[in-house]
Amino acid sequence: MNCFGMLCGQNFQEKSNFSSIKSVVFKKQNNEIQFPIAKFNEPFQLHFDDLNADESNFYYRIKYFNHDWTPSNLSQNEYLKGFDNLRIENYQTSFNTLQPYTHYQLELPNEQTQFLISGNYLIEIYNESDELIFSRKFLIYENRAEVNAAVFRTRDLKLYQTHQRVQFSISPNKGEYFRDPQNQLHVSILQNEQWNSIINNLKPQYTNGNLLEYRYDSETQFEGGNEYLFFDTKNIQITSANVSFVELKRLYETYLTPNFLRRGYPYIFTQDLNGDYIILTLQGTEDGTIEADYSWVHFSLSAPILLKDQEIYIYGKFNNYKLIEENKMFYNPSLEIYEGVMLLKQGVYNYKYVAKTPESIIYNAISGSHATTENRYLIFVYYRYFGNLYDSLIGIGETSSFEIID
DSSP: OOOBTSBOOOSSOOOBOOTTEEEEEEEETTOSSOOOEEETTOOEEEEEEETTOSOOOEEEEEEEEOTTSOBOOOOGGGTEEEOOSEEOOEEEEOOSOSSOOEEEEEEESOSSEEEOSOEEEEEEEEETTOOEEEEEEEEEEOOOEEEEEEEEEOSOGGGTTTEEEEEEEEEEOTTOOOSSHHHHEEEEEEETTEEEEEEEEEOOSEEETTEEEEOOSGGGEEEOOOOOEEEEOSSTTSOOTTEEEEEESSSEEEEEOOEEOOTTSOOOOOOOOTTOEEEOOOSTTOOHHHHOOEEEEEEEEEOSSOOTTOEEEEESGGGTTOOOGGGBOEEETTTTEEEEEEEEESEEEEEEEEEEOSSOEETTTTTOOOTTOOOEEEEEEEEOOTTOSSOEEEEEEEEESTTOBO
């Protein structure tokens, strides 16, 4: 499939199949950003809660993929040292919470499971009945190339106020060189660590010795979007930032301040997590893994009329940016608002509203899009060395639009 210059869906999508599984956090231990990307032998952790709270047994399996997330032809012993399909042994029961749950934690690599090559991986979690519970992508990389990048405004005057473009260069480490980079080198770009924003299969435009330059305009162009909305439930019992009021029923009910359509309004900078969330609590010993409680969070979006032929969803990392029934909103004509409610663990959350039509998802229909919005970008450089049957992830580039260049 040729995705050159386009936002391209992956051939393999992450899955979330059971509503009892909540608060999946997958990242390096000391990294606030929830995106599992690590060097060889660098530890990272998977956390999740099971609201059934019955200390069920869960098992993990590891798969390897090509640069474009198509299945690899490698056998498991070519990318893993040790075993997978092992039980997750580190789990704890929640303490002093109204919503009981079992919290599970897995660290990788570990004594039983280690990685032999860099590239794209997928972890799958199964229950005792061998049912797939959920899956998440992660990446192992090596430092064999340098990436320099910056964010610019687009040259397209129609999109000058709403879009951003990423330009970058790649060079191999000293003493190395790229053989046939047009065919063996593959580059992908992500905006705010979201797989649904990926741009794939970029080829170098210019070569200056060992330096490869990518100066695309429309091919590396993203909507700027808007800063995310946020709320804070660290102290679940009281009102806080963007929380109007709290009620205690069987669980706490957290009512957020109503939001409005921001499309067409001027851009206002606010510090955000670019869609992410952080589990935090001020209760007990402040151990969010087992002492943070869950509350029903009520969202509302002011809309004078029903948005015809559009379904509205609450959107954020808390449900892995999926548009499913759980985070769908419903129109209340008597109040002229869209309403939605989600069961979420205590913490600081970013969210926005997106619209879905029968033809497409319009990510910025509600929030609007601005070229000056602060976004993070990751650039992945894959290279298939001569004789290899897999794509090594040899370099990572990072940049931000915080200081966008005209």
